[in-house]
Each structure stands twice: as C-alpha cells, then as structure tokens.
Amino acid sequence: MKPGEVLKTTFPAGSRILLAKAGADFSDSYRFASAEPEASALEQFLTLSARTPAWMNFLMSLRNQVVGWVGLKDLGGMAVSDSRKPASSYRPGDRVGIFTLQYADDREVILEDRDKHLHVQVSLFRLGEAELQMSTVVHIHNRLGRLYMSVVGPVHGLIVPMMLRQRGNVR
Template sequence: MMSKPLLCPVPPQSRIAAELPGADFHDCYELPDPQPQAPALQNWLQLMARTPAWMEWLMRMRNRAVGLVGLKNLGGLGGIDLNRPLDSYRVGQTVGIFQLHSLSEDEVVWQDDDRHLRVQVSLSKGLREGQPVLRLATVVHIHNRLGRVYMAVVGPAHRCIVPLMLGQVTRPQA
C-alpha cells in the first residue's frame, strides 16, 4: 500500500467525474484512508483544519495579487471548527474558501465560481486492491483569458501543493 499521495484517475463513480467533459484542468491523488469509518466530510474538515502556515501565507499572497485584477478574495483554507456537528453542514453553505456543492457519506464536493474560472474539489472514499483510500480530485473549467493566465501560474503549483496537503492526513496531529 502506498504511503504518500499518488496521482490516479478521477474515479468514474464519483460525482465530480460528471464535471470532466470540457474541463481545462483536472487531477486526482489518492492515499490510504487513515479513518475508513469516518464520513468524507469529516476527512475533508480535518484536512482543511491542518492547513500548514506556509499554505495560508500562499493564500494571502494569492488574494493580494488577484485583487489587482478584480478577482475575489477567497480568504484562507484553515479556520475550520472541528467541534461543529457534521449534520449541520448543508449544500450551498460556504466553508473556508469553497461552497458545499454535493454531500454524501462517501464524497464531498466543494466549488468556487469566479469570473475567470470554476473550480470543483472532491474528497471521496473508495477501495484500491481491497484497501480503503481517500481520493482528492480537482476539476477546473476556465471561463476566459484571465482564467488561462491564472491556471498557467496556479496549475503547476497545484500539482505540488495538493499532494503535500493531502499527505497531512496521515501525519500525527501536532
């Protein structure tokens, strides 16, 4: 079994797979599920609550830079209340930088839609060779030239940052 996130296909049974047609960017990473009994939402919230300080710094820099071209300030990834009851989350609510788009026991899909692009992120639970895994998939639809420029910068960084972020779920909490 793998010990770090590995690039994999977007699971065809996932809700986010329906967003792949026409996508300008997509990827998916998987790793062993450290809490196979937990719902996908709990895994997502724990992942976001463990956002490293350097990632929050990058988000602050991103927000400053995109503000110069009229894009919205997304805020930060962290600041998640792990004491909030899971059954209080509703589709349409914004938590962190994303709006909850779809919610089930095995998959949570988050979305942000701005004038330059729409990004959707899914955390889903599944099996590989009979072992439980978590999969984090991202699908991006670019709306215009600004979105293409944005993704030319963010796309390569995303491919480095997402595996590092996802790897946080297997490390002991500090």
C-alpha cells in the first residue's frame, strides 16, 4: 500500500472491535500504510493524534460549542494533552485525547467515548508491520444520538480518510 493511500474496507479479522460491531447503528473501517511499522498500535495512535490537522481541531472546537447547547459534554481537542507521556504508561480508563482507553495490546488499541446520546468505539489495528486499519463503531442511545449521527455520520466518512491521508503533515 502506498503512503497517503486510504481504502475503505471491511473490519479486520482477529480484531476485538468486531465484538462491538454487532447491533451497531454506524460502523466503518479504513486501511492505510503504517508510518511506524515497529510501533505498537497505541504508539501509532498517539502519533496520529499528535499530528491532528489544525482544521480538525477547529471542527472539534465548533462541535464542542454547538453540542453544549443540548447538554452534551465538551470533548476537548483531538490531540493528546500530554505528548511526552509514553504509550507504555497508559492503562484502561485513562484519557487519550477525546477518548478513554478501553483496551490495548501490541496489535490493537480500542478507545471509546460514552455520553448520554451514544457510545463510540475506535480501533487502530496493526495488519502486520506495513499497514494499519482504523475502525469506528457507534451505538446510538436516543433521538439526540440519531440527530447527532445524521450530521456526523456523513461527515465522518469524509473527514477520517482526509485525516489519515494528511497524517504526515504536522500542524
């Protein structure tokens, strides 16, 4: 796979995120070349997070302002707040950018966000050394979640591939 190439695909066999996909209201998965073949899944997620484009941080800021009007939580920015913290020191339950660490081993990291309107899980899965796969699963809890995903779902399919293509461009 060429650097910068991002392919929408099925969920990877052997991934723990597959367990969460059953009954999901939204899911997608993208395969792309690894920039750090020797790094663990969490290390690679931290690198991706640190390279969040400025436009994405702007969109998150806008999202946080708008959803506050309907009582949803402010997630903050995409990037991890303490970029010096080594991946090996993270434990389940720790915050990792806008997410909470749910599971991590060398091959896969699963992060999540739970709010009253939905439950989002994101997996970064190593496909050997040369490729990664980012998968998202969303379970909607109520009408607010359906409304939220009616806006975010279509945009998600545009933003995630763009972010993965631009991951080498540090803000």
